[in-house]
Amino acid sequence: MNNIWTIIKKELKRIFTDKRMLASLILPGVLIFVLYSLMGDFMTSSFVPNENYEYRIVAINEPESFSSIHNSENYNIKIEDDITDVDTAKSMLANNQIELIIVYEEDFENKLLGEIKPNVSIYYNSTSTESTEIYNYYLTAFSVISVNVTYNFYVNATEDDFDLATDEDTSAMLITMLVPFLLLVFLFSGCMAVSTESIAGEKERGTIATLLVTPVKRSNIALGKVISLAIASLVSSLSSFIGLILSIPKLMGEVESITLSMYNLLTYIEILILMIVMVLLFTVVLSIISTFAKSVKEASQYSLPVMVIVMMFAMTSMMGTGASNVTLLYLIPVYNIVQCMNAIFSLSFNVVNFLITIFSNIVYIGIGIYLLTRMFNSEKIMFNK
Amino acid sequence: MEEILVVKNLKKTFKLSKKQQKIEKTKSDIKVAVNDLSFSTYKGEIYGLLGPNGAGKTTTLRIISTLIKADEGDAFIDGVSVKNSPDIIRKKIGFLTSELKLEDFFTPNYLYDYFSELHGVEKHTAEKRKNELFKKFGIDKFKEVKIGELSTGMKQKISLVISLVHDPNFIIFDEPTNGLDVLTAKMVTDFLIDLKNQGKTIIISTHIFSLIEKVCDRVGIIINGKMICSDTLENLTADMSLEDKFFEIYKQEVGEENE
Numbered sequence: 100m101n102n103i104w105t106i107i108k109k110e111l112k113r114i115f116t117d118k119r120m121l122a123s124l125i126l127p128g129v130l131i132f133v134l135y136s137l138m139g140d141f142m143t144s145s146f147v148p149n150e151n152y153e154y155r156i157v158a159i160n161e162p163e164s165f166s167s168i169h170n171s172e173n174y175n176i177k178i179e180d181d182i183t184d185v186d187t188a189k190s191m192l193a194n195n196q197i198e199l200i201i202v203y204e205e206d207f208e209n210k211l212l213g214e215i216k217p218n219v220s221i222y223y224n225s226t227s228t229e230s231t232e233i234y235n236y237y238l239t240a241f242s243v244i245s246v247n248v249t250y251n252f253y254v255n256a257t258e259d260d261f262d263l264a265t266d267e268d269t270s271a272m273l274i275t276m277l278v279p280f281l282l283l284v285f286l287f288s289g290c291m292a293v294s295t296e297s298i299a300g301e302k303e304r305g306t307i308a309t310l311l312v313t314p315v316k317r318s319n320i321a322l323g324k325v326i327s328l329a330i331a332s333l334v335s336s337l338s339s340f341i342g343l344i345l346s347i348p349k350l351m352g353e354v355e356s357i358t359l360s361m362y363n364l365l366t367y368i369e370i371l372i373l374m375i376v377m378v379l380l381f382t383v384v385l386s387i388i389s390t391f392a393k394s395v396k397e398a399s400q401y402s403l404p405v406m407v408i409v410m411m412f413a414m415t416s417m418m419g420t421g422a423s424n425v426t427l428l429y430l431i432p433v434y435n436i437v438q439c440m441n442a443i444f445s446l447s448f449n450v451v452n453f454l455i456t457i458f459s460n461i462v463y464i465g466i467g468i469y470l471l472t473r474m475f476n477s478e479k480i481m482f483n484k
Numbered sequence: 485m486e487e488i489l490v491v492k493n494l495k496k497t498f499k500l501s502k503k504q505q506k507i508e509k510t511k512s513d514i515k516v517a518v519n520d521l522s523f524s525t526y527k528g529e530i531y532g533l534l535g536p537n538g539a540g541k542t543t544t545l546r547i548i549s550t551l552i553k554a555d556e557g558d559a560f561i562d563g564v565s566v567k568n569s570p571d572i573i574r575k576k577i578g579f580l581t582s583e584l585k586l587e588d589f590f591t592p593n594y595l596y597d598y599f600s601e602l603h604g605v606e607k608h609t610a611e612k613r614k615n616e617l618f619k620k621f622g623i624d625k626f627k628e629v630k631i632g633e634l635s636t637g638m639k640q641k642i643s644l645v646i647s648l649v650h651d652p653n654f655i656i657f658d659e660p661t662n663g664l665d666v667l668t669a670k671m672v673t674d675f676l677i678d679l680k681n682q683g684k685t686i687i688i689s690t691h692i693f694s695l696i697e698k699v700c701d702r703v704g705i706i707i708n709g710k711m712i713c714s715d716t717l718e719n720l721t722a723d724m725s726l727e728d729k730f731f732e733i734y735k736q737e738v739g740e741e742n743e
Contacts, residue, residue, distance in 0.1 A: 285593040304585040309647060312549050314571055314578040478552040 130407045137411060147387035153177050154233045155196070157188040160203040168240055174233060192222055192263045198230040199223055199237060201229055216301060218253045222261050226268035227268050271445050274359075279416035279440040281343055282336070283433070285411050286377055289335030294385035295398035305396045307481060317475040321386075325468060329382040340370070361446060369443050369453065376460045377436050381409075383467035390474045390481075395406055409433055416441045429455040432463050485526040488654055488685045489548065493557035494521040496543050496709075509599035517543040519709040521557070525687055525702070530680050533689040541689035541710040545658050549579040550689070561654055575603075579651035581659065584643045588632025592623050592642045595631070596649060603650035610649065617645045637668040644675060657680060657688040661695055673698055685707060693727045705730060707737045 156169070157179045169176050179197060180469050182188050188200045200222040204210060210217035219241055223234035241254045255261050265273075301307040310320060344359070385402060392398035412434045429435040435456040442448050474480045488519040496518040505513060518540040525531040533541045546552045549569035553721045559566040566573050586595060593614075600610035618624040621641045626634055631642065648655070660676065676699050679686060690696060695701055697717065703726070704714040712733055713720075720729050 300587075303580060304587065305583040306586065307553055308549075308579065308581060309599070310586060310602070311551055312574055312577065313599065314574045314604060315602050316571075480544070480545075482552065 119397070121133040123400055123403070126403065130404075134407070134411060134414075139413070150175060152229055152327065154198045154229060156201065156203045156233070157182045157191075157197055157204075159183060159185060159188070160205055160207060162203065162208040164208065165203070167235070168244070171236070173234060176233075180352060188220060189263055192224050192230070193265055193268075195224060197232075198227065198233050201237065207252075209435050216252050218256045220257060220259060220261065221255055222263050224264045224268070225262045226272040232435075233235040264275070264430055265444075270359065273363055273443040275441055276417050277368045278343060279437050282340060282374070282440070283377070283409055283437065284414035285339035285343070286336045286374065287381055288301070289339065290328070290332040290378060290381040290385050291399070291402050291406065292335070293331045294382055295389050295392075295395050295402060296327055297324055298386055298389035299392045299395045299398035302390075303394075307361055311475075311481065318472040321471045321475045322468065325382055325386050325471065326381075328386060329379050332378045332382055333375060336374055340374065362444075366443055369448065370440065372457065373436050373439055376457055376464075377433075379464050380460050381431060382466070383464050383471065387467060387471055387474065390471060412437050426452060426455065430459050432460055435459065486522045488527050489525040489531075489559065489561050489687065490522050491521060491544070491548070491557075491559045492520050492639045494544065494547060494554045494559065495556035496540075496552070496554050511518070515694060516545070516709050518554070521709070521711045522708070523687055523704045523711055523714045527685055528680065530676060530686045530688065530699050530702040531694040533687065533706055534693075534696055534726075535706035535732075536691055537587065539706045541691075542658055543709075544706070545579075545656050545687065545689050549577055549656050550574055550602055551579075561652050576652060576654055577648070578648045578650070578655045580644060580647040580655065582655045583659070583662075584647075586631045586639060586643060586646075588628060591628050591630055592618070592634075592645075593627040593648050594644065595712075599646045600649045603662070605650050613651060617648070621645060636665065637671060640664060641671065653684055655681050655684055657686060657687045659690055660688055661690070661692060678692055693730065694723075697721075697726055705733055707734060709738075712737055 114124070134398040150173070152175065154174050154176050154225050156176055158169075169178060182191070182197075183200055184198070188197065191197045192200055200220075202220040202222070203217070204217040207217050207219075221237055221241070222232060238254065245252050245254055298307075301310065311317065384405060385398075388401045388405065389398045392401055412431075414432065416437050423429075429438065429452045435452075439453050439456045442452065487581075498515045498517055500508060500510070500513050500515050505511065508515065521540070521544060523531075533544060535541050543552070547554045548561070548566060550566055550573050550739065558568075561573055561576055562644070564572050590598075592601060595619075596614050597610065600607075602616070605613070608726070615624070618627055621644075623638070623641060625644065626638060631639060634642070657676070660672050664672065672696065676688070680699070686699070688695075700714050702714065702719055705712045705721055719728070720726060724732070
């Protein structure tokens with residue numbers, strides 16, 4: 100028993116007195132807190148009505164006594180009076196020109212007093228966050244009124260399809276929510292697998308000295324490393340991308356409406372450009388970490404917090420809120436790529452934001468390579484045993 | 485005799501972290517690794533830097549091999565300044581260390597070609613030299629076998645060979661037999677003598693007396709970053725063994741410092 104205790108003490112001393120090991124034990128808790136808090140904030144914000152947004156609603160055959168249902172303290176509602184044709188309204192809803200259509204049965208008020216309950220049909224577009232929000236609001240409002248004895252009616256009781264989102268829109272939304280997140284995680288993992296070993300491994304094995312005493316310029320050594328790592332990471336990420344795209348229909352189960360027909364060759368080229376930039380950025384950042392670390396193990400430990408930051412940015416695509424319209428935000432590395440992918444997949448590509456993303460990241464990559472070269476010239480970093 | 489390496493008043497300091505200060509038991513945040521160090525080596529000789537661990541041997545060799553820069557002073561190889569022309573120096577020297585562990589994944593053949601290319605050796609010349617060296621060290625049978633599958637001795641031979649792909653005339657070898665088994669250590673020792681016989685100039689660092697006695701022509705004793713004496717092995721061991729001589733000097737030096 101004494102021996103067991105001796106071994107336990109020794110192992111615990113090793114774990115709890117090694118700052119790095121201790122950090123890796125505590126870090127998951129901190130990261131879970133940060134990640135879940137952020138997720139919570141995002142989700143809460145998606146349920147809170149957007150006061151600045153004007154919700155455009157078409158109400159057809161609406162009795163006067165029901166007009167008060169549009170008086171909301173939380174939503175800024177505008178009734179589009181000039182649209183009276185259901186088909187026109189449906190087409191507008193499918194194209195996100197309006198957020199909701201409410202169609203009352205003809206002679207609705209009189210039918211309320213009859214034996215057969217009348218029906219109210221509420222149409223929405225599930226690919227629009229605003230449309231879904233306002234749909235839920237009206238659904239609740241009508242449900243509350245319909246249980247009243249005086250106003251007894253049905254809501255969406257027919258076999259009609261009330262979600263007017265097209266197959267393309269639904270597919271785009273699902274792909275936008277899933278692909279950027281998965282792609283970034285795969286990209287980062289691919290880069291991490293090769294980058295940490297390449298430089299920190301050479302330092303650990305002592306081969307870096309043999310390399311540094313060759314007549315090759317240190318900037319060339321650094322560049323050679325980054326480019327080769329980027330190529331390897333790109334192959335890994337391309338394989339992930341193809342696998343992901345091919346598996347999406349299966350991932351969505353038996354949903355027949357999933358289609359990739361809304362994307363053309365240009366879409367894939369745009370995504371490929373973003374992936375190349377992203378891989379280069381990840382490779383440079385991970386190479387810097389790998390150069391700074393004394394061993395492969397240390398490089399992996401240092402890479403972990405960076406991975407969490409990347410995941411946090413990647414998660415912004417999963418909120419279904421669409422790509423950001425604030426141009427300045429496209430200067431934030433990683434986040435800008437997520438937003439661009441978001442825009443491309445949700446068919447709202449913006450060329451200015453795309454170019455800002457590409458050029459800003461090229462600048463960051465350049466700065467990173469410069470830093471890496473400086474690090475290769477620093478004896479403190481290269482021989483920090 | 486023709487001087488190949490001239491080391492003049494080298495000084496190198498390192499900043500100590502608080503943790504290192506604790507280990508070194510010092511309040512100063514600066515460690516003087518090499519202090520006003522001067523010596524020279526002649527063409528075709530093996531010069532040994534002898535000293536205890538932490539004396540400054542590796543730092544000196546790293547400065548000479550352009551891996552790190554001296555704070556003060558300079559070293560010259562064939563009259564070329566290490567400080568001002570590191571690119572030229574790198575073409576002239578071969579740097580070896582027993583700490584070198586080659587990547588398991590590659591074959592000796594591939595690694596030899598890789599380093600030849602980095603050193604700018606012409607393909608034809610590289611191929612000829614590779615065949616000679618591989619044959620000499622018995623590597624030719626294993627040239628397509630991955631490093632990871634080879635014995636420690638064979639790995640060490642390959643390390644030596646790939647460090648000399650460009651056939652340098654000046655060779656720096658840090659702790660050549662440190663941590664090696666007797667057979668591999670013997671192979672390295674024989675290799676050093678062989679290189680000397682080829683007319684190469686070699687500088688080694690070690691704390692192993694027998695190695696110095698076996699291969700070196702001249703010896704420099706370094707203690708606490710200072711060159712205490714630099715003389716021929718013959719003169720140093722005229723009246724006592726190298727080991728006794730070293731401890732006599734060491735006692736004098738450390739005793740003086742403690743006083």
